[in-house]
Structure formats: C-alpha cells, structure tokens
Amino acid sequence: MGVPAVPIITEAYLDLAKSVAAERGMPTLRIVYTPHPIWGKTPEQLRQVVEGPDPVTGKALMKEFSDALTAPLSPEDQKSGVQPVSLGPDVFGPNTADGHQKYFMDNGMTDYLPIIIPTEEKVEAMLKGTSHHPDEQVGRTGGGASGAWHYTVKQVAVNAVMAGCEPEFFPVVLAIASTGSLALGGSTTSFCYSMIINGPIRDKLNMNYGIGALGPFAQPNATIGRAWTLMGKNLGPGAIPGQTYWGSQGNNLNYNNIVIAEDEKGSPWTPFHVQKGFKPEENVVSLFNGWDLRQGHGAKGAGEAVPKFDAQIGSMFPTMTRMFNCLVILDPLTAKLLKDQGYDTKQKLQNWLWQNTTITAKEYRESFLAHVWLYPRALAGEEPYATWWKAPDDAQIPCWPKADNLDLVVAGGQTNAMFQIGNMNYSGSVSIDKWM
Amino acid sequence: MKRRKLLSMLGISPALLIGSQAAADGGRGGDAKTPDAGSPPKFTALSPKGTPPPVMRYAMAPPLNTINGKTIYLVDTGFFGADLLLEQVASWYQRNMPSVKTVLRKKAGTYPTDDPKLWAEIKANANATIMAIGH
Numbered sequence A: 001m002g003v004p005a006v007p008i009i010t011e012a013y014l015d016l017a018k019s020v021a022a023e024r025g026m027p028t029l030r031i032v033y034t035p036h037p038i039w040g041k042t043p044e045q046l047r048q049v050v051e052g053p054d055p056v057t058g059k060a061l062m063k064e065f066s067d068a069l070t071a072p073l074s075p076e077d078q079k080s081g082v083q084p085v086s087l088g089p090d091v092f093g094p095n096t097a098d099g100h101q102k103y104f105m106d107n108g109m110t111d112y113l114p115i116i117i118p119t120e121e122k123v124e125a126m127l128k129g130t131s132h133h134p135d136e137q138v139g140r141t142g143g144g145a146s147g148a149w150h151y152t153v154k155q156v157a158v159n160a161v162m163a164g165c166e167p168e169f170f171p172v173v174l175a176i177a178s179t180g181s182l183a184l185g186g187s188t189t190s191f192c193y194s195m196i197i198n199g200p201i202r203d204k205l206n207m208n209y210g211i212g213a214l215g216p217f218a219q220p221n222a223t224i225g226r227a228w229t230l231m232g233k234n235l236g237p238g239a240i241p242g243q244t245y246w247g248s249q250g251n252n253l254n255y256n257n258i259v260i261a262e263d264e265k266g267s268p269w270t271p272f273h274v275q276k277g278f279k280p281e282e283n284v285v286s287l288f289n290g291w292d293l294r295q296g297h298g299a300k301g302a303g304e305a306v307p308k309f310d311a312q313i314g315s316m317f318p319t320m321t322r323m324f325n326c327l328v329i330l331d332p333l334t335a336k337l338l339k340d341q342g343y344d345t346k347q348k349l350q351n352w353l354w355q356n357t358t359i360t361a362k363e364y365r366e367s368f369l370a371h372v373w374l375y376p377r378a379l380a381g382e383e384p385y386a387t388w389w390k391a392p393d394d395a396q397i398p399c400w401p402k403a404d405n406l407d408l409v410v411a412g413g414q415t416n417a418m419f420q421i422g423n424m425n426y427s428g429s430v431s432i433d434k435w436m
Numbered sequence B: 001m002k003r004r005k006l007l008s009m010l011g012i013s014p015a016l017l018i019g020s021q022a023a024a025d026g027g028r029g030g031d032a033k034t035p036d037a038g039s040p041p042k043f044t045a046l047s048p049k050g051t052p053p054p055v056m057r058y059a060m061a062p063p064l065n066t067i068n069g070k071t072i073y074l075v076d077t078g079f080f081g082a083d084l085l086l087e088q089v090a091s092w093y094q095r096n097m098p099s100v101k102t103v104l105r106k107k108a109g110t111y112p113t114d115d116p117k118l119w120a121e122i123k124a125n126a127n128a129t130i131m132a133i134g135h
Helices: A011-023 A043-051 A061-070 A097-106 A120-127 A153-163 A167-178 A219-234 A309-315 A332-340 A346-356 A361-365 A370-379 A385-390 B002-009 B082-096 B116-125
Strands: A005-010 A032-034 A081-083 A091-095 A137-140 A150-152 A192-198 A258-261 A284-297 A326-330 A358-360 A396-398 A406-410 A418-431 B043-046 B055-057 B071-076 B101-106 B128-132
Touching: A005 A011, A005 A061, A011 A032, A032 A061, A043 A061, A043 B082, A061 B082, A091 A097, A097 B043, A120 A153, A120 A167, A120 B043, A137 A153, A137 A167, A150 A153, A153 A167, A153 A219, A167 A219, A167 A284, A167 A418, A192 A219, A192 A418, A219 A258, A284 A309, A284 A326, A309 A332, A309 A346, A309 A418, A326 A332, A332 A418, A346 A406, A358 A361, A361 A370, A361 A385, A361 A396, A370 A385, B071 B082, B071 B116, B082 B101, B082 B128, B101 B116
Parallel strands: A005 A032, A005 B128, A192 A258, A326 A406, B071 B101, B071 B128
Antiparallel strands: A081 B055, A091 B043, A137 A150, A192 A284, A284 A418, A326 A418, A358 A396
C-alpha cells in the first residue's frame, strides 16, 4: 500500500511472526512485541504494558513504534521480486534403515513412530494403486499464512508408504489429499480431524466398522488416518511447533485422526454419503475438523426403564464450543433404539436435537471464542448471529444455527448402546472412485 | 529444533528446514550402496515433502520523517485483547504525543478474512498503521 505498518504481537509468537513475514516476502518486517498474553487484562494492566518495555528488545514499547515507522530503510529492506524456495534433495541416502528412520524423525517428517521407509520400489508399488500419473498435481493447501503449497500423486504416495498403507488404500489417501485439507492445522486450540468413508470400498479394503470401529484394530483404518497426519507434516508448510503449529496442549487424536467407516448395513438410516448427494454405490470420503470426541450412553443409571438416548446425546451439546458444529457417531444398536423411539430418519433426530437442546443468549455470547468467531458475523448482519447477539440474556437459543449443523453417522460393534460426539465441522465430501 | 529456530530468527522459510543432501547421506562418500561385510545394507529413500510457492519479496514502505502531526490507524484484527490494547496505545498518544491523531478500526469479519475496504481507507487517510494481533 505504500503506508508504513507495524504489527504488534505477543512475544509467544515471535518465531511465527518472523517466519510468516519471511514467507510473505517481508523478512525484514519491523515487529513490536508485548508480554504474553494480553487478553484478560484490565485497562490498567494494559496501560502498564504500553508504558513498559518490548520484552524482546528491552526498549520502551512506544519508542519501538516510533523507531519502526521512521528508521531509514536498509538495502535489504528495499529488495523485491520473486525468490525461489528450495526444499533440499528429492532423494535421501544411501543410508541404513536405522539411519533413514533417524533422519526422517530428526527432520520432523514423521509422527515420531517408526515409518515404512519410502524407497523407490515401495513408492512405485504404491503408485500402482491408482491410474493417475505420478506427476499429476493432486491438490494445493489452502494458503493461509504460508502460502499455497502443491503436491503430486508421487509426493502423496511417499507419505502413504510411510504411513503403512497398501496400494489398494491409495485412492482414499489421494481423495483426502485432493481437498487441500491437510491434518495438523496450527491453531492454538489444538484441532483434531475426522473422516467418514462410505461405499463398497469399505468391504473391499476390509475396513473395520464393527467392534472397536474407532480403535486400532484394522490396517486401513489405522494407516489411512496416519497418512493424513503425515501429509499434514510434509505436503504443506508442516506442523513445526512454534512456527507453523501452535496447539497449546496438542491433540492425541492427531496420531491417526478419527477414521469412521460407516456401518451402512447395520444402520437403520440413509448412509452419510447419500445424504450428501452421492449414489449408494459410490465410494466417498467426508472430512471434518474440530476439537474432540467424548462418549455417552442413553441410560442415566440403574433402574432406568427406557434409555433416553435423544436427551442424553443432547445433554452434551451445551458444554461444546460454538466455534464448531457437531458430529454424532452412533453405535448401530443405539441407532436402532432411536429408530424404535420414533426417529426413523436421521433428519428427524437432527431436528429434535436442534430444537430441544438450548443455551441462554448470555451463555452463547460468553462462550469461548464467541468474540472472535460469532461477534464479527453478528456485526456484519449475518443471521442468526445478529439476532442471537442482541437477544435478552435469558433467551433460549439453539446450540447451533440450524439442524443441518448436526451430522449423524453409524459405526460400532453393537456390544453396548454407545455413542460418541465430536465437536466438529463438516468440511466436505469427495469421490474416492475418481482416484482409482 | 535449535536449527529451525535459528533459521527462523534469520527470517528463512521453514521450507528450507529439510537437511542437505550431505546430511541426508549421513556424511558418507563413495559407493555407499556397497555394504561392508557384516554391515547393514544401505539404500536411498524419497522425500515426502510437497512443493512450496515461490516467495514474492516486497520492498518495505518508505518510512516517515517523524510521527508528529501524523495520522496513525490502529487496527484490531479480532483476536481477543487487541481492541483493549489499542485503546491504551491511543490513550498513550493523547497523553504523550497529542499531535499524533489515532483512528481505531476493527477489521471486518473473522480474523482470517480480508478487508479490502479498510485497506483502501488506510491508503487514502493514514500516514502509518499499527496492527494488533491479540491473544
């Protein structure tokens, strides 16, 4: 714009600020820092921050602003133009198996569990799992702070090998990669990721949607999910703690994500991918991102005559963040019991849950990150955010804007009538068949 | 991690964080594929990395001679705490440099959303900008 500008950032983000500035072509950007954090402080405490020193340089913070806006430009500050970025070698070694394991781990290319070393032979074998050319571009990352990276079929194959995938799993991995949504987003709130796989490929690959459906009991479930995480590490700017990953506590679900093969035969309802407009015989993967997974059961305790599954599922909603929607994973036994309660379609259950689980407008406005995610949409006049933001404190409002914000899927072994709830957003469904 | 931090401090992209070929080779020279008797076999492996975009470098905007008498836009990106911090920055200028005119603005939309209207306003009216990220 030609107008001098100075960002002010808390000192916790020093590495992030410098690396993002460099990736955005401004490696000499002048940045001023405050102590961390600044939120939750009183005006008086913030006045002291402003009158105090920049914790990185030790100089007076307000003087730092003046200096940053007025100091002459160095020759380095005045450089411009395209600069290529090198990633280093395409091939590592020769090295021993142990040497490769160490090299991949030491350079942040793994999940710190042993990998299958991606030799040329293993990658060639993986590439036989698709008809697509190894050099075809599969997708691009969303851009964001680090710009959009792109990747080829072969680069995806390397990650699939590392994760332990078989070649027949590869079209699923490619379909995930094609979305550009790579696992391991950098949020300070430690996101997790989930996928639903539908269609005949579930049985072709021997995916587990029975007992232990979400656990470590089947190779495709385990390795396809792990491949998603490794792609998040390698195909984009990477999940480098302190630079491109900021999850304060991290998320254990990131090891292989939440891989759900829907039990289409055991479910009394329409399969998830058909709800999204695909044909039953199509193979589809649907992706989610969010925070967590928690378990529940319909019976409130001993002596409960009829388990109230609908109420029990809904009872968890008010404690979830409003930043994400909701994914409900129902054991087929639970789904059948719900059908017996009168919910003969997913939509009926979605509608009941949406209408009957509410929070107060005050709770809504004071919920975590409401100021960041909901208030700007209310300010812009977007409904229902605008109306809900102005509602009286004690007004009851639904937990989410519409019933469709609740997604339902069925998987499990029917050994108990369980359900699990993920505080998650549906981000889309893509064809697996396209990548065969 | 120390190496990464060092590169970052130097303003070098994390795209460069993968080791050199020499490091990947483990410092071995010659025909490394031929194992010594009793030593484990050696072989090559492929890099799992994607391809980063080229970096378009921008020259920094010309600096001001002084901020006295100038208009500084204070922009809140929407992260928590930024608005209150900027109010204190504005108060500091009022108390200590009253010739500086400050204009508080909240960027429209959630924090990743672009706000070209605000950028146009800044270009038309501001001599400088301070943007608070919050957190």
